[in-house]
Amino acid sequence: MRLTKKGDYALRAVIQLASADGVPKSISHLSKVGAIPRNFAAKILKELANAGILKSYAGKNGGYRLAKSAEEISFREIIEAVEGPIIINRCIEDSSDCSRVGFCRMYDAWMTTQRKVVDLLDGVRISEIIDKKIDTFSVG
Amino acid sequence: MRLTKKGDYALRAVIQLASADGVPKSISHLSKVGAIPRNFAAKILKELANAGILKSYAGKNGGYRLAKSAEEISFREIIEAVEGPIIINRCIEDSSDCSRVGFCRMYDAWMTTQRKVVDLLDGVRISEIIDKKIDTFSVG
DNA sequence: TCGATTGTGTGAATTATTTCACACAATATT
DNA sequence: AATATTGTGTGAAATAATTCACACAATCGA
Numbered sequence: 001m002r003l004t005k006k007g008d009y010a011l012r013a014v015i016q017l018a019s020a021d022g023v024p025k026s027i028s029h030l031s032k033v034g035a036i037p038r039n040f041a042a043k044i045l046k047e048l049a050n051a052g053i054l055k056s057y058a059g060k061n062g063g064y065r066l067a068k069s070a071e072e073i074s075f076r077e078i079i080e081a082v083e084g085p086i087i088i089n090r091c092i093e094d095s096s097d098c099s100r101v102g103f104c105r106m107y108d109a110w111m112t113t114q115r116k117v118v119d120l121l122d123g124v125r126i127s128e129i130i131d132k133k134i135d136t137f138s139v140g
Numbered sequence: 141m142r143l144t145k146k147g148d149y150a151l152r153a154v155i156q157l158a159s160a161d162g163v164p165k166s167i168s169h170l171s172k173v174g175a176i177p178r179n180f181a182a183k184i185l186k187e188l189a190n191a192g193i194l195k196s197y198a199g200k201n202g203g204y205r206l207a208k209s210a211e212e213i214s215f216r217e218i219i220e221a222v223e224g225p226i227i228i229n230r231c232i233e234d235s236s237d238c239s240r241v242g243f244c245r246m247y248d249a250w251m252t253t254q255r256k257v258v259d260l261l262d263g264v265r266i267s268e269i270i271d272k273k274i275d276t277f278s279v280g
Numbered sequence: 281t282c283g284a285t286t287g288t289g290t291g292a293a294t295t296a297t298t299t300c301a302c303a304c305a306a307t308a309t310t
Numbered sequence: 311a312a313t314a315t316t317g318t319g320t321g322a323a324a325t326a327a328t329t330c331a332c333a334c335a336a337t338c339g340a
Binding site: 026027028042043045046056057058059060061062063064 | 283284285286287288
């Protein structure tokens with residue numbers, strides 16, 4: 001019932017890039033400034049790019065930048081990109097996993113709760129974080 | 141970002157007991173009917189009792205029953221009883237864990253989101269599940 | 281072409297979760 | 311009181327998930 005470090009790292013990186021004005025930032029830089037282990041950062045950034053949140057540029061002066069505007073990127077999108085779909089209870093994901101299919105009275109309740117939580121996280125946009133400018137500088 | 145099996149099991153047991161009209165049900169029975177490994181069930185039920193959600197009765201014909209009404213028991217309460225406090229992001233729980241304390245722009249956003257999620261889960265009451273009577277019988 | 285950069289795949293280390301065993305304490309029924 | 315039944319508490323084995331390192335391939339810019 002908590003965000004993994006991977007998800008946290010992903011958020012940090014995206015926040016960082018949202019403040020970069022479209023200039024690509026390298027894995028090493030994002031790793032350093034976000035306190036993310038280098039190779040783990042590489043894997044995470046790659047996944048964010050696969051999800052269409054970031055865009056990668058290879059070669060010198062390359063790196064990652066946002067693939068769309070900060071208004072269009074939500075907490076949910078980032079979290080799901082690296083952690084997989086937000087599934088509040090397994091039974092929603094794969095009911096074959098549950099021997100009680102068909103007569104479990106919890107299913108509807110979970111479906112409803114699930115949707116509410118996802119909507120909630122979908123409502124939190126990266127732009128909201130960025131707008132709260134803090135003079136201390138950088139690190140998302 | 142998902143409920144553990146332990147939390148799921150806890151919910152099942154409570155739902156089951158909420159339909160038992162105050163008659164104590166044994167660990168073995170709850171284990172069987174809820175498809176919960178026996179000793180794991182014992183541990184979970186004990187924790188629910190410690191949290192004041194259930195009440196235990198030793199001896200023959202003993203077992204567990206609700207300690208209060210189904211209206212007073214929420215998803216949040218049950219989940220927190222067995223999984224510990226719902227902490228959506230570690231930094232909220234223990235900021236010393238984060239090297240970025242003081243200049244991280246995410247903290248406020250997490251605090252707000254955290255509160256919303258907890259409120260949401262607190263709003264889901266066991267009675268809601270029970271009220272949706274299903275003829276198929278039992279197992280929460 | 282050279283050097284800096286990203287992409288990929290494997291797997292190990294670490295941590296968390298899940299499961300269970302075992303010995304003991306408490307209670308109710310007879 | 312005896313006995314069967316229930317819960318209590320500790321801990322540890324088994325599994326699964328998470329986190330990260332390493333090595334090398336591919337790509338771009340100058």
